[in-house]
Structure formats: C-alpha cells, structure tokens
Amino acid sequence: MNWQLLPQFAVTGLLAGGPIALMALGLVLIFKSSYIFNFAQGQMMLIGTLVTWWLAVPMELPLWLAIILALLLSALLGLAIERLALRPLTGQPLLTIILMTLAVGQTLQGLALLLFGGAQRNFPQIFSAADPYRIVTPFIHNERNITIILKQNLVWSFVVAILLVVLIALFFQFTRTGLAMRAASEDHELAQGIGLRISRIFGISWAMAGVVATIGGILLATASGLDLSLSIVVLAAFPAALLGGLDSIPGVIVGGLLIGLTQGVASASSVQIVRSAAEIMPYVVLLIVLLIRPEGLFGRKRVERI
Amino acid sequence: MAVLRPAGEFDQSYAYDMATMRRRWQWLALAGFLALLYALPAYGSPSLVSFVNRAAMIIIAVQGLNILTGYTGQISLGQAAFMITGGYIAVLLVTRLDWNFFLALPVAAIGAGLVGLFFGLPSLRVKGFYLAMSTLAAQFIIPWFLRNAFPEVLNGAQGLNAPPPELFGVVFNQPGRFLYISLTVLIVTTVVAHNIGRSRLGRAFVAIRDQDLAAELLGINPFKYKLQAFFLAAVYAGLSGALFAFHLRHVNSETFSLNDSVILLGMLIAGGLGASVGPILGAVLIQGILELATMAGPAVSPFLPSAAAGAVQALRPLFFGVVLMVFLIFEPRGLAHRWSLIKAAWRLRPFSH
Amino acid sequence: MAESALLSVEDVSLVFGRVQALSAVSLQVRPGEILAIIGPNGAGKTSLLNCISNFYKPTAGRILFDGNDLTRTAPHRIAGFGIARTFQNIALYTGLSTLDNLMAARHIHMRAGLLQCLLYWGFSHREDLRHRLVVEEIIKFLEMEAIRKTTVGALPHGLRKRVELGRALALEPRLLLLDEPMTGMNQEEKEDMARFILDIHEQRGLSIVLIEHDMGLVMDIADRVVVLDFGVKIAEGAPDEIKRNPEVIRAYLGQAYT
Numbered sequence A: 001m002n003w004q005l006l007p008q009f010a011v012t013g014l015l016a017g018g019p020i021a022l023m024a025l026g027l028v029l030i031f032k033s034s035y036i037f038n039f040a041q042g043q044m045m046l047i048g049t050l051v052t053w054w055l056a057v058p059m060e061l062p063l064w065l066a067i068i069l070a071l072l073l074s075a076l077l078g079l080a081i082e083r084l085a086l087r088p089l090t091g092q093p094l095l096t097i098i099l100m101t102l103a104v105g106q107t108l109q110g111l112a113l114l115l116f117g118g119a120q121r122n123f124p125q126i127f128s129a130a131d132p133y134r135i136v137t138p139f140i141h142n143e144r145n146i147t148i149i150l151k152q153n154l155v156w157s158f159v160v161a162i163l164l165v166v167l168i169a170l171f172f173q174f175t176r177t178g179l180a181m182r183a184a185s186e187d188h189e190l191a192q193g194i195g196l197r198i199s200r201i202f203g204i205s206w207a208m209a210g211v212v213a214t215i216g217g218i219l220l221a222t223a224s225g226l227d228l229s230l231s232i233v234v235l236a237a238f239p240a241a242l243l244g245g246l247d248s249i250p251g252v253i254v255g256g257l258l259i260g261l262t263q264g265v266a267s268a269s270s271v272q273i274v275r276s277a278a279e280i281m282p283y284v285v286l287l288i289v290l291l292i293r294p295e296g297l298f299g300r301k302r303v304e305r306i
Numbered sequence B: 001m002a003v004l005r006p007a008g009e010f011d012q013s014y015a016y017d018m019a020t021m022r023r024r025w026q027w028l029a030l031a032g033f034l035a036l037l038y039a040l041p042a043y044g045s046p047s048l049v050s051f052v053n054r055a056a057m058i059i060i061a062v063q064g065l066n067i068l069t070g071y072t073g074q075i076s077l078g079q080a081a082f083m084i085t086g087g088y089i090a091v092l093l094v095t096r097l098d099w100n101f102f103l104a105l106p107v108a109a110i111g112a113g114l115v116g117l118f119f120g121l122p123s124l125r126v127k128g129f130y131l132a133m134s135t136l137a138a139q140f141i142i143p144w145f146l147r148n149a150f151p152e153v154l155n156g157a158q159g160l161n162a163p164p165p166e167l168f169g170v171v172f173n174q175p176g177r178f179l180y181i182s183l184t185v186l187i188v189t190t191v192v193a194h195n196i197g198r199s200r201l202g203r204a205f206v207a208i209r210d211q212d213l214a215a216e217l218l219g220i221n222p223f224k225y226k227l228q229a230f231f232l233a234a235v236y237a238g239l240s241g242a243l244f245a246f247h248l249r250h251v252n253s254e255t256f257s258l259n260d261s262v263i264l265l266g267m268l269i270a271g272g273l274g275a276s277v278g279p280i281l282g283a284v285l286i287q288g289i290l291e292l293a294t295m296a297g298p299a300v301s302p303f304l305p306s307a308a309a310g311a312v313q314a315l316r317p318l319f320f321g322v323v324l325m326v327f328l329i330f331e332p333r334g335l336a337h338r339w340s341l342i343k344a345a346w347r348l349r350p351f352s353h
Numbered sequence C: 001m002a003e004s005a006l007l008s009v010e011d012v013s014l015v016f017g018r019v020q021a022l023s024a025v026s027l028q029v030r031p032g033e034i035l036a037i038i039g040p041n042g043a044g045k046t047s048l049l050n051c052i053s054n055f056y057k058p059t060a061g062r063i064l065f066d067g068n069d070l071t072r073t074a075p076h077r078i079a080g081f082g083i084a085r086t087f088q089n090i091a092l093y094t095g096l097s098t099l100d101n102l103m104a105a106r107h108i109h110m111r112a113g114l115l116q117c118l119l120y121w122g123f124s125h126r127e128d129l130r131h132r133l134v135v136e137e138i139i140k141f142l143e144m145e146a147i148r149k150t151t152v153g154a155l156p157h158g159l160r161k162r163v164e165l166g167r168a169l170a171l172e173p174r175l176l177l178l179d180e181p182m183t184g185m186n187q188e189e190k191e192d193m194a195r196f197i198l199d200i201h202e203q204r205g206l207s208i209v210l211i212e213h214d215m216g217l218v219m220d221i222a223d224r225v226v227v228l229d230f231g232v233k234i235a236e237g238a239p240d241e242i243k244r245n246p247e248v249i250r251a252y253l254g255q256a257y258t
Ligand SMILES: Nc1ncnc2c1ncn2[C@@H]1O[C@H](COP(=O)(O)OP(=O)(O)OP(=O)(O)O)[C@@H](O)[C@H]1O
Pocket: A303, A304, A305, C016, C019, C020, C021, C039, C040, C041, C042, C043, C044, C045, C046, C047, C048, C088
C-alpha cells in the first residue's frame, strides 16, 4: 500500500461514489416497482446526456433550458421503453425480460452512434474546474501533513448526486405517490386490490429512472467529457445496486460509496496488479456479496413459496 | 392386449417412438446436406466459406449457452469470457508445450469448463438477475486477468498468436481447410447437445428451469445439475473460442466481449430456447444480419444524419437490437418453434384438413 | 403406536417473522393409511408439508421417516427415502410433455451419469426404455394416453392436477403427500381424482397425506383426520368424531362448511 497516496485516492474514490450511487438509484427505482433489472440504464444515460449536449452546444440553448428539456425527454424515453418494449412482455419468463432490456440498450447505442457519431466531445462546464479545494489531513508522511487536493467539480457532482438520492428517498417516504409505489413493490396483487394502478406506477418509475440517468450522465460528462463509452460507466453501478440491496433506496448511497472507496483504495496500492484491479473491484465485491449476502446490505430477504 | 406381446417388441416400439429421425429419407437428406457443406470450398466463394466457418464456430458457443440458459434456465452473460479462456488455453498448450492442436482442443475445452464451473458457484445461492450479475463478473474478471496476470506467459493486452493446426503433415492454414475442422467439431457438438436434451440429464436440466423448487423436492439435486450445466456451457464456449483462436491465428483479452455474450444470447432467443436446431437457426440468422449491417454501413453512410466518425458501425447494434426486440415480442419461442410447426404441418399433410 | 408410524412429526414449530405458522404440531402417519389434514386458510397445512420436505426449516421439533430425521436431510434426498408430493399451486415442468414430466420423476431411480448421457446410445438409451415401461403403466392407470405427448403448460387445470399426481407416482413413493389435489375442479373431475386416489391406495398400498378443503370428500376418503387452526393441532380422530368435535366446528364457524 502506498500510504502517502491512500488518503487522496480514498477520498477521490468516495466522491466518485456519488454518481455511482445515482446510477444505481436508477436501477433500484425500476427494480423496486417492477422486478426488472434494467440493463439499458447506461444507454438511457448516454442518450439523455447526448441530447443535453446537442441542445446546449450545436443548438446554443442556455444550459439550464437544455437540461430541463433533456430531462423531459429522458422521462418520455423511460415511459416509452416501459410502454412499448416491456409492457408487451408481462408474464413472460425472466430471460425474455432481461434480453429485452439488453436489446433496448443495443438499439439505443446504435441510435446514439447513428445520430451523434463516436467522437469525443467537450461538455459545457457546470462546476468550476479551477481552484481545487485543499484539505490538510492529520496524517503525517515524511514529516509533513498529507494534503488532499479535490477538484471542485468532483465535490459538487458528489453533493448533487447524493442530494438527489436523498430527495427521492424522501419522496418515497412522505408523498402519496411514493407511498403507493412502495405498496406496489411489496405486493403487486395486493396493490391492485386496493386500487393502485400498477401500470401508472411502472410508468412513473421508468420516467424517474430516465431523469435520474440523465442527471448522472450530465454530472459525469461535465467532469470528464462525453463519448459513447459513457454507457459503459454504468457497469460499476450494477454491483453498487446489488451491494446496497436491489430494493433499497438508501442502500444505493452506501453501495455507491463502498464501490467508489474500494476502487480508490485499490488504486493506491503499490502493487501493480492490485492497482490494475481497480477496474474490476466492483465485480469482485459483487461476487463476494452474492456468495455471502445475496439480498445486499439493506435489501429484504424473501422466503420463497411453493 | 399389449401385455401378451413379447417384451422385445415393446422395447422396439418405444425405441421407434423415441428416435429422432424415423425415416430413411431423413437420414439421406441430412447426409446430402453435410456432403454439400464439406464440399463447399470446391464451389463456394471464399467469403461464403469464411461465413460458414464463422457460423459453425458461433453455433457451438450458442449450443453451449442453450444447455445452460435454454435447458437449465440459468442466464449467463459470460459465455464470451469462457470462449477467450478456451482460446488462451489452447494456444498456450500448442505454443508453449508443443501439443498438437487436436489434443489441445479438448483439453482447452475442459479447462474452460472448469473456469465456468467456478463462476457457476454463486448459483448455489442466487438465481435470475442475481445470477446474471455473477456471470457478468466473469465477463470482467477473466479478460482483466488475461491482460494483467503473468505478462511473460500471457503477453498482456497484446495477446497470443497461434500457428495453423496441423495433422499428419496437413496444415490447416486456409479457411477452406479449416472448414473441415469446424464442421466436424460442430457435428460432434450437435450430436452431444441433442443427446443431452433427450437424456436423464436433459430432463433434470429442464425440470430445474421450469420449476426448480419442485424439482428439488422431487429428488433432483439442483446445485449439482446447475454446476454441470455451467461446466458443459463453458466446455462448448471453450471449444468455440479455441477454434476461433486458430482460425484468426490470434487471441487476446478483447477477442470476445460483453457485447458478444449479449449477441450469443440474442441468437439463442431468435433460434429458440431448449431446442437442438435453435442455436443453428439463430446463429446463422443473426450472424447473417450482423454481417449484412457491416457491409451496408459504408453504402448507406452518405444518407446518415451524422457523417461523424464511427457512424457507419451504428447499423450493427441497431439491426441486432431491433431484430431481437421483434423476436421477443412476436416470436419469443424463436425460429425453432416456427420450424416445428412447419414440420408438424408437413407430417400431417396427407391427412390434414 | 409411535413404533408403527411411518412418518412422525414431533413438536414441529415454524415462524415467519411475526407469523407463527406452526406451533408444536405432532402427528403420525401409519403405514397404509389415508390421513387428511384440514383447517381454515392460513392454518399451516402447506407449511407442514413443506417442513416434511425440509423446504421450510422448522424452528423447533423434528420429523422422522423410517428412522431418518428429515429436518437434517437435504431436500433433494428426501424423495429418495420414498416420499413424493404434489403442490397446491401446480408445480409441473411446464415445458415438458406429460411423458417427460413423469420420466423426469424417474430421476431418482435412474443411474446414467454425465458421460453416459452425453453418449446416450447404450446404457442411457436402454435405461430410458426400461423406465418408459414404468411410466407408460402410470399413464395408462391415470388414463392420460391422449395427452402423453402434450406439453403440460398447454393442458387445462384438471388434467394438470392429474399429471402432477402421475409425476408423484412415478417416484414410486411409500408416502404420498397431496396438497389440495382437487381444488379448482368441477364435481366430475373431483370424483375422478378421488377414485384415482382410492385406487392408488388400494393397488399400491402406500400411505397418503391429503390436504383438502372439500369436507364431504375428506370424510369419505380419509381413515383419520387431523385439524389445524392457526398453526395449532386442535383435533385428531376418525372422520365421524371430527365432524362432531365442538372445537372444529368453532374453527370453521363463519367459513363455508361444505
Ligand atoms: N414463505 C412464507 N413467507 C412468509 N409467510 C409464510 C410463508 N409461507 C407461509 N407463510 C404464512 O404461514 C401461514 C400458514 O400458511 P400455509 O400456506 O401453510 O397455510 P395453509 O393452511 O396451507 O392455507 P391454505 O388453505 O390457504 O393453503 C400463513 O399465515 C402464511 O402467510
């Protein structure tokens, strides 16, 4: 372990966990309501972010307007996917549904490539990249305190991401729609029985997932630019969602932060192979979670019936 | 009274009932078709020969996936990773240990099978989406390992080059010759896959797929059979990957990717789950569409809204995604289902009204 | 009496969160008898069968079958002891034909291993043929010849229940657990099913545990009846005694008593 780098990398990793948590939230929103694990989440994020870019840069709309329009579009995209691709599959086996989300992902990826091409783009800056924050830690190395340097945009992306997760958690806790969605996730038939429209709830959660995905994409793109590989970033969020528990909204914060942290810590290792393992850390964690506690840290364990 | 008949006659009638092909003309048709395929290098264009080569190797990987996902119902997003595994093992055995390719091939397949078995272990505790996740882990961890571990042996991101296979002085260094290998392996894997489907093993697999809890309570050890399915699927993947490595004469950690795992699943769905013709129909159809999309890219590029870099490759994922969605919505049982409907209609033909 | 029991459930309790599904339930199944378990919805009947299958792990108590403690046996081994069952919400292998559902149940009696199955010809093929004879006999017995090759997912409810019974029989059990084999059937189908159960019992001499809501049928078929209510065994005895038992009448008060 490279102790001098550890604090810096650990904190950077934690901050990267914010957007990961946000991406995981998109997955959890859909899973909670409809038991579908959305493998197209990354491509939804990609399309939403590309549209934001298109409105803000070539179309020269003010950034705030571009974001609002893109978020509306993302909500519509989510709704459309649910309505056109997944609703017709109600009652089909799990494999069919998994493959449908994969097929939607491929289609969106193809569309993104067709409409926008594969080039790397600069995304408008939202948070300043200048004047990084400096934090002096109490840890001493070579007789000097270790200082952590944090880019502003990293910190603010983190803050926005976590705030959004908290906001949505509160929405589920305290609003009527949120309560209805929770009831629906407990038991579809029961919810139908007490007059909740399941189809509306599915629609809302897909729309919310679309919005959340795009916000996550914007946060990532504003920090590190935008190209088609954005859709792959979400692969780090799959393990985060599972680690937190696929049906737990607060779980995504813990899951996201832990995944970010393990990646940061691995990068601080002095052994090359461990450093290179930072990229697969999420999946190592995932295997461990699956073997020890498949329902995740905060997920509900169900006893199967027959 | 049936009881009065000698037992042998009973056996024979059930054997006839269980036979796959009951008529001599069916065997003849099959033999003729295979002869045409083997003779392809004599009359087919090089690109057709190449396509049949690729299709044959892909079919093998899809057949493996069919055992795991089609029969046993365990969703795998890691088939491509096990293909790479087989490729690496085969190439290492040939280049490092001077093994003959034809000996290295089955050993590489079994090696890949054991790796597959390892990543199947989570099926002890999880299923469905969760299991898909653990196979996704294989899809990341295996290429990472090959890229980063033992660089002196595995040669990092560069990967390994393979010599052409050789047997009794014959060097299989052209697609036309390689075809004999890929077709022969394909015939063996098809027969074995078909045998699995109709045997005790296949019934146990399907029981687990359709009702894992009932199967367990009625005496089928789910963990044992899930692991066997993972093993067999990875053996098939290993065979396919080893063949590909020697066909392309190269393998690296990105020869097959997550995308390929998804495409293999798509082929399985398009062909039809749990039927032995499914992988053949699905692989040929989807591979055909993908290659068409690649060829069509430059032709349509002047009409594309964005002339930007890479747009010509957009048709591949687009075609694949759309075709797969159409199958999932309108024909989730795949081409094999259509095929069996046609066959049934044909059988009944003289009497159908 | 405990000596002669084939299956003996001893003080079995089962808890789900705050629900006490079973509290210290004891009962015995004697060789060759038909024991009915009745009780209102949610009484714990299915949970008890699931404990016998060791699918639910009892929080206390043990279950002995022929001297083996089932609570310490892996679920997939229990069928091998000679216990087969059907399920309340039909759990057939929907993608397989009737024939293959029954063949799949022969699993525990077959030996073909991985390699033999891959090769098929030879051992595996001969073994399949042998077991096909056993299965065909059951198909004939349950009058399912016409649906032999039909995929069971496509069968109507009543026939699926019958295939499920056939699948359980194909295991050649000594104890047959039937969880509501007649629900959702019309009167004629019910009578057919009752006849099959009685015939099986008579011809094969096996013990049967029958869960059923149709009181008339239960009283006709069963040798003895056990009554569960809220996870507690409230009565046990011959059908005539049970009918007159005040506790039982109270438990069923407000419920349709048919
Ligand atoms: N897997 C489970 N998880 C949680 N609670 C369960 C589970 N299985 C059963 N229960 C609860 O245990 C109690 C007994 O259920 P059980 O299914 O055994 O009743 P039953 O007598 O079979 O009823 P029915 O006549 O409706 O089939 C019920 O309160 C039920 O909700």
